[in-house]
Structure formats: structure tokens, C-alpha cells
Amino acid sequence: MPVGTQASVKGLTPEEVHATGAQVILANAYHLYLRPGVDTIRELGGLHRFMGWDGPILTDSGGFQVFSLGHLRKLTEEGVMFRSHLDGSKHIYTPEKAMAVQAALGSDIVMPLDVCPPPSVSESKALDDFRLTQRWLQRCVAAYDGAGALFGIAQGAMFSQLRRSAARALGDLPLDGSAIGGLSVGEPKVQTWAMLEESVAELPIDRPRYMMGVGSPEDLVEGVARGVDMFDCALATRLGRHGVLFTSRGRINLRSATLKLADTPVEAGCDCYSCRHFSLAYLHHLVRAKELLAGRLGSIHNLRFLARLMAAMRGAILAGDFGAWSRGFLDGYTAVAESRRLDQRKRYEAAMAATRR
Amino acid sequence: MPVGTQASVKGLTPEEVHATGAQVILANAYHLYLRPGVDTIRELGGLHRFMGWDGPILTDSGGFQVFSLGHLRKLTEEGVMFRSHLDGSKHIYTPEKAMAVQAALGSDIVMPLDVCPPPSVSESKALDDFRLTQRWLQRCVAAYDGAGALFGIAQGAMFSQLRRSAARALGDLPLDGSAIGGLSVGEPKVQTWAMLEESVAELPIDRPRYMMGVGSPEDLVEGVARGVDMFDCALATRLGRHGVLFTSRGRINLRSATLKLADTPVEAGCDCYSCRHFSLAYLHHLVRAKELLAGRLGSIHNLRFLARLMAAMRGAILAGDFGAWSRGFLDGYTAVAESRRLDQRKRYEAAMAATRR
Numbered sequence: 001m002p003v004g005t006q007a008s009v010k011g012l013t014p015e016e017v018h019a020t021g022a023q024v025i026l027a028n029a030y031h032l033y034l035r036p037g038v039d040t041i042r043e044l045g046g047l048h049r050f051m052g053w054d055g056p057i058l059t060d061s062g063g064f065q066v067f068s069l070g071h072l073r074k075l076t077e078e079g080v081m082f083r084s085h086l087d088g089s090k091h092i093y094t095p096e097k098a099m100a101v102q103a104a105l106g107s108d109i110v111m112p113l114d115v116c117p118p119p120s121v122s123e124s125k126a127l128d129d130f131r132l133t134q135r136w137l138q139r140c141v142a143a144y145d146g147a148g149a150l151f152g153i154a155q156g157a158m159f160s161q162l163r164r165s166a167a168r169a170l171g172d173l174p175l176d177g178s179a180i181g182g183l184s185v186g187e188p189k190v191q192t193w194a195m196l197e198e199s200v201a202e203l204p205i206d207r208p209r210y211m212m213g214v215g216s217p218e219d220l221v222e223g224v225a226r227g228v229d230m231f232d233c234a235l236a237t238r239l240g241r242h243g244v245l246f247t248s249r250g251r252i253n254l255r256s257a258t259l260k261l262a263d264t265p266v267e268a269g270c271d272c273y274s275c276r277h278f279s280l281a282y283l284h285h286l287v288r289a290k291e292l293l294a295g296r297l298g299s300i301h302n303l304r305f306l307a308r309l310m311a312a313m314r315g316a317i318l319a320g321d322f323g324a325w326s327r328g329f330l331d332g333y334t335a336v337a338e339s340r341r342l343d344q345r346k347r348y349e350a351a352m353a354a355t356r357r
Numbered sequence: 358m359p360v361g362t363q364a365s366v367k368g369l370t371p372e373e374v375h376a377t378g379a380q381v382i383l384a385n386a387y388h389l390y391l392r393p394g395v396d397t398i399r400e401l402g403g404l405h406r407f408m409g410w411d412g413p414i415l416t417d418s419g420g421f422q423v424f425s426l427g428h429l430r431k432l433t434e435e436g437v438m439f440r441s442h443l444d445g446s447k448h449i450y451t452p453e454k455a456m457a458v459q460a461a462l463g464s465d466i467v468m469p470l471d472v473c474p475p476p477s478v479s480e481s482k483a484l485d486d487f488r489l490t491q492r493w494l495q496r497c498v499a500a501y502d503g504a505g506a507l508f509g510i511a512q513g514a515m516f517s518q519l520r521r522s523a524a525r526a527l528g529d530l531p532l533d534g535s536a537i538g539g540l541s542v543g544e545p546k547v548q549t550w551a552m553l554e555e556s557v558a559e560l561p562i563d564r565p566r567y568m569m570g571v572g573s574p575e576d577l578v579e580g581v582a583r584g585v586d587m588f589d590c591a592l593a594t595r596l597g598r599h600g601v602l603f604t605s606r607g608r609i610n611l612r613s614a615t616l617k618l619a620d621t622p623v624e625a626g627c628d629c630y631s632c633r634h635f636s637l638a639y640l641h642h643l644v645r646a647k648e649l650l651a652g653r654l655g656s657i658h659n660l661r662f663l664a665r666l667m668a669a670m671r672g673a674i675l676a677g678d679f680g681a682w683s684r685g686f687l688d689g690y691t692a693v694a695e696s697r698r699l700d701q702r703k704r705y706e707a708a709m710a711a712t713r714r
Binding site: 273 | 363364365367368369370371392393397400401402407408409598617618620630634635636638639641642643645646648649650652653
């Protein structure tokens, strides 16, 4: 799901997002609550009409954003008090309010307000957070009266038992899908995948699973391998805006001087708008010249790359050879990066040897 | 002609530019000569293929840009020596080089290297500049061997006789069109139009007339009224990127708080992509939230506005009622701005009166 935090996938029209093959857009209830305001969007006919997107919209409740505010927010049983990052105004966000905001926006997939602890949290604090999140989730279920699908969020920080309890608890409530939160927030990757496995093991089997805030092509493959169905991440568009593009051979940086005369598309066989119309050399020029079009073309390519990747994984699963497919993909995707790392290491060792001589 | 200085109309794809109704794009030979370099573009199949634009391209020679460099350039009979604004490297640009560069780019409409004096120049200096420009133009005519149309440029600063001589001189050379340069560069508007009239009075009647670096909707109307056929200006896209949009009632600023709930397009009846898909309220939100899409939608609307304006003028000329049409347009376009000025004056006078009491 491409990220359109403020009711716009950065730099792209709804048609362009649709053409990448993306089916759902993620918007952020917290940001839209503060600006332009929920009443404004409701008065203008809801979020779909406001932003011109007629596909499904998933809205994050804003819990993660509020908790990122640090000293600007205060947590109570009732909810969370915070000051706007825009104008310092004081707000209280409760589970009921998170539901009302998302119902007013007209979201198709609604996320509950939850507590998202940092990976460094203590086990006892994480347990408290989990229990509060559970009580909030029950209030969300009771309060939500919109037409969308309500998901639960399984947290649990870096504690296996807590991850399992949180995932299991979702099955006791009448929810439409399961999100796994609090991963890929700075912890080592090996821990990400271990915690994901604990969560997925206990999630209801008959509901879609959504891993929040992930991610990169390799992380999508690792996530799907562990049973995840849905992802959202701003990475594809953020990297795209800065000239870093996904290819089946790993990321490339459009600034690289080696691309000055590259009269080929970013990726042979890619059917995205950028690859069908422009050469790497032109994209290289646009990035170097700081032309706005560079960010658009990069974002379009990266989103299309992820959509094609998801489709390829779906195909491999249906064909029953996801294991071989994913090893093949990851080998190709990381090979260049790996050889670059080895190169750097060789150069470093040569430099050290020269210093010692 | 929308401006695509560095081989890109800022933020827009070639398809989008085409959809605005624009027929010719202006690119800048000086900028492209420095980056990515003429050899690069030639090797990649020429400027049209490089940037994916299959319509005509007019290239400015770069004279105006070189003269804007101030102390970084030195003028001789041979040409102009300058240092790159990018990396300080030393270059010499001659009339012959300007022709070779534009031929290599594959320009359809080619501009000669000229001397563009500032409006404050003395008459004797302006006369020297005119004579040098004439000698350079003859060298351009002799040197150009591309397939494009070569235009002349009539300068003459703010001196009526010089404007007339420069315009008349173009008729003596085998050129395909006439440009009027050095106007709208900071002088009062009344002088712009007086000088334009002097130039046009002496230009060959059977060649298209191109007023360089203009401009705003009202200036296009004033220019056409005086016999101009072509214009280029970055204003439409620059204003569009900053949330200032053209309407038949004058410019509007999308930041204005009055637009927060405006559930109508920028201009009723406008068929541009932005007006067909989005409300003023959404554009207002995008500008306030600093979303990239705002600049695109604004640029598209402004370019379409100018293309529709030119088409309307063509229609009025053919219908034989351009006089009445242009008075009607200018009355509507400036009425709001005028009443706003009067408002401000009233408020100012009231404030002064209050101070005196």
C-alpha cells in the first residue's frame, strides 16, 4: 500500500498510483485530523472524494505518530493527550475518537488506537502496554459504527511470549484483519523476523495479516515467506524522490556518474511509465539538475516494482514454488550489494595494508 | 511556449505538457551545453528523444543567461567568455558555437547569440551592442547548417530609433522568424509596450513574431494586440508551483484561508486535469501541507489557462472582434485585483485617519 499520509501519495496523481498496480492507499488519521481537519473532509464528501481516489483507503489511527511526539504527549487510561506538531494546540485522542475520526473520513480499513512501545522497552512495561492496548481495542470494537473493516494490532515489543499473547488475543474479538505493529522500528533484522514468526504463529488463520511500516523489496519477500499479506511503507516513494531505485539486481542510485550515457530503461522488462518512456541517462540528468520530474518518475518506478513483486509472489505461492522463487529473487537482489560490500572491504584491507607498510 | 530550461518542464511529463494544449517547448542551449552536455544529448539521439517530447522545441541560444552572469563573463568581438555557474569552468561561446550546439541538440527553432543590454544602458552603448549583435547574426546565418528554423532577435534597449533600426535590419537577412528581446526585464510596463510597438512597426510582415520572456495573461493580451504571435515564459509554471493560479477573474492564491471549504474547481468551465478532478479546497490543503502534487496541479492549470487564452485570442482575431474581446478579458482579469487594491487603500487611509485622531 503506497503511503499518502496527508491525502496525497507524494507527487503522484490518483491515476498514476492506480497505474502502478497498487490497490489500497494508506492515509494517516492523525495528520488529517490536524490538517485539514475531519469536519472539513466530511463536509467535502469524505476522503475518497477529497483526494480523488476511488479505491480502498486504509487509515492508520495515528497512535504511532502520537507516540513519536515524545514529551509532547501524555498517556492515560482514557487515551493520549498531545500537542499538535503543527501549532502546539492541545488534543486528546481516545479509542472512541480514533474510531469517530476514521468513520468520518470514510476509511475502508480502520486501525484501532494502540500503544506502540519502542524496541528497548522493559518486559513489565511492555506487558502494561499490551494490556492497555487490549482494553483500548475492546473500546474500539464497541465504538466503531462505520462501514469499513476494523483490524486489530498485535504488538509485544521484542518479547516472544508477549508477541504470542497479543496475537492470540486478537482472535477473541470480532475483527476483520490482523496487523502486526512495532516491528522494523530500529531493532536488528534477525529480531524483526523472529518476532514476526511469534506473532504470525498465533494470529487467526482466516483473516488478512498486515505488517505495518514495512518496507523494502527484500523485507516484503521475508514477510510474505512468514505469512504476511499486506504491507505499507513510505520507503518506495521516499527513495524514489531521492533518486534511489529498485531493480531485480538491487537498488541503484541515479546520481551515479556511470549512468551518464546509459541509454536503457531502469529495468529491462519493467512496464512502468518511467521505464516505458525514459532512459537511465535522462533520469540521471533530472536528478543531477534537481528537476522535480525525477522524484515522480522514481516514485512511479519503485511503486510499480513493489506491485510487480507482490504479484510475482502471489503467482509463486499459487504455483507452489515460493521457496525456490524467493531464494532466486533474494540472490539476485542482494548479489550486487554483496559484491559492492566485498569490494569495499577489499579496498579497506588494501588501504590498511598500505598504511602498515 | 512552456519553459523546459533543463530538458524538463518543471514537474510535468511530456504527455501532461501536450495535454495543456502547448505546441512548442522552450529549452535552453546554455544550460544543456553545461549539463548534461551537448555530446551526451547527441549521443542519446538528440533532445527530442532524450526528453521524450515529439513536438517542436525552440532553444534559446543562452545569450541572455550568459549576460546574466555579470562579472563571470567577458565580451569580445569573437564571442563571450564565461565561467560556468555550476563548477566555475571556463568556456567561450561564439555565434558559430551557439549554432553548432543547437544543431547538435536538434532544435526546431534556433535563436542566434545576441547581446541583451539592460534597460538602464546608455544610448551609445546600446548602439554598439546592436551593431555587434548584427555582426553576430550574420555569422549565425552563415554558420547554421541544421534543419531548424533560424530566428533573428531585435534588441534596442529603451531607444525608439534603435528598436526600429534593429527590427528593420532583420528583414535584410534570410531568417524564418523575428524575436523581440530585452523587454519585460524590469522597465515600467508603459515603456515595454511603447518599445514593442516600435519594434513591431519595422518587423517583416510575413514572419512569425516572438516576444521573449513574456509572460502573464494580461501581457499576452497586450502583446497580441500589438502583433505578437509567440511567447515563452516560466511564470505560469513558477507561479503554479507556488500556489498562485490564473483565472479569468485574475490571479488567486491557493493558500488563502477563504478556500478551505471551496468545493468548486479553480475555474468553472476549465477543462484542465486539475479542474476536472480536484476542488479548490483540496488544492488549498495540498499547498498548506507542502505536498508536491500541489505544484504539478497548479502548473497544469496555469499552462492550460494560457493555451486557452491564446486560442481565444486567435478566435477573436479571426472573428474580427479582438478589440472588444480583449477589453472584456482585461476588465474581468484585473477587476478583482483592482478592487483589492482599492480595499487596501481604503484600509490604509482609515488606519492613517485613526492615527491622526
